Amino acid sequence: MRCPECGERAADARLKYCENCGAKMPASPQQGTGARPALRSSRPSRTSEEPAYAAEILDEVEEHSRPRVVGDAPELDAEDKTDPGQAARPAYEGPKWLAHVPAHSPSVLGVGLLALAVVLSALPFFAGAGVPGTLLALVAGALLVTRELHEAGEAPGFTQAVPPVLLRPEVAAVSTVVLAAIAVRMLGLGLSPLLWVAGAGLVAYDQWRKVLAGPDGALAWFEPRQLLRMPDVVALAGVTLCLLTLFGPWAVLTTGLDAMPDNAPVPQGPPELRVINSRRPSDDVLYTRGGDVAMLSGWDLPASVLVELALLAVLALLALRPDVARPSWARFVPAGAVGLSLVWAALNMRLGVGPIAFVMGLGAVGFVAFRQLRGEQPLPPEPEPAPYED
Secondary structure, eight states: OBOTTTOOBOSOTTOSBOTTTOOBOOOOHHHHHOOOOOSOTTSOOOOTTSOHHHHHHHHHHHHHHSOOOGGGSOOOOGGGOOOHHHHHSOOOOSOGGGTTSGGGOHHHHHHHHHHHHHHHTTSTTSOOOHHHHHHHHHHHHHHHHHHHHHHHTOOHHHHTTSOGGGGSHHHHHHHHHHHHHHHHHTOSSSHHHHHHHHHHHHHHHHHIIIIISSTTSGGGGBOGGGGGSTTHHHHHHHHHHHHHHTTSEEEEEEEOTTOOOTTOOOTTSOTTOOOOSOOOOTTOTTTSSSOEEEEEEGGGSTTHHHHHHHHHHHHHHHTBOTTSOOOGGGGGHHHHHHHHHHHHHHHTOOSSHHHHHHHHHHHHHHHHHHHHHTTOOOOOOOOOOOOOOO
C-alpha cells in the first residue's frame, strides 16, 4: 500500500500514517471488512509512532524473555541424547520385588535377610548361630554380595579393590554351602530360624543356576552316586548319624541368678552346719529362688558349626569324580576332620544318647578316613553285562 501524498510504499499495512511524510494512509481492505484478531493475544499493543523494525525487535526480545516451560521442550532423538547414565543403565524389566535391590540379585536380598537375623541375635529373645557361625556367615555373605555387584557392574570402586581370586565361581559355591549349613543349624521355630531359612534359600536358588548347576558349574566336579558304594556309604551313614544327633539333648543348663548348689549351707544357720548327701528339689523356692533347668542340644554347644562343616568336607572329598586332580594333602582331610570332631565330642561328652550316638557315627567316618590315609581307593564299579544276542 502506497502513501497518497509522497507515493512511499508502507512496510506494514497496519500503519495509519506514512513513515516518510506523516500523511494519513488509506484504510486497507482487511480493515474495512472487520476487526482482525491479534496474532499474539499476550503481546501488548504497540503505539503507531513506533517504526516497523522497532516493533519486530521488541517482539523478538519479548519472545526470548518469556519463561520456558519444561513440557514445551521438543523431544530429542535417540542419537542426540548424551546422558551417560541413561545409556549405561538399561531399563529394568525383571521381577518387581527385585527392582530396588542392589544388582537386582536374589542373593543380595538373601544376604540382607541373614544380616537382619544376625542383628536380631544380639537381643536376648532371639536365637543366634554362635560366634563361629556368625563370623562365617558374615564372611560368606560379604563375598557373595561383592561378586554379585561385580557381575552387575555396580560399585566398581569397591569391587576392583577385591582380589580377583575371591570373585571366582568356586568361592561363591563354597559360600553358598556354608550359609546352607548354618541354616540347617538354625532350624527351629521362631523369627530367627525363618529369616535364616528364607535368606539361605534365596541364595541357594540364585547361585544354583549361576555357579552350581550346568556343565561348567561346581557340581560338575562331583559324582554323588559314589557315596552309595562301599566303603563310602559307611561314611555317608556315619555323617548322617552325627548330624542328626546334634538335634538331640547333650547337656543340662541351670539358669537363675540365685540358683543354689546341692551342698550349699542352710540359710540362717551357722556356717559349720551343712547338708550332707542331700539333693535339694529343683522346685523348692526356699533354696533355688527362681532357678530353672534348660536342655541344650548339640547345636547349642560352642563350635558345633565347625564340626558340621568338617564332616561335610569329608563327604565332598569322597564324592569327587575320579578324573578330578586332587592335591597330595587331600588324603589327610578326612582324618583331620575326624580328629577335630572327636576332640569336640570329648570336651562335651555326657552320659546321654546324643553324645554316645555321635561317637558311634564318628567311628564309621573314621573307618573310611583310615582307608583314605593309607591311600586305599574304593573299588571301581562293576561293568554292566553286555546284552544277550542270539
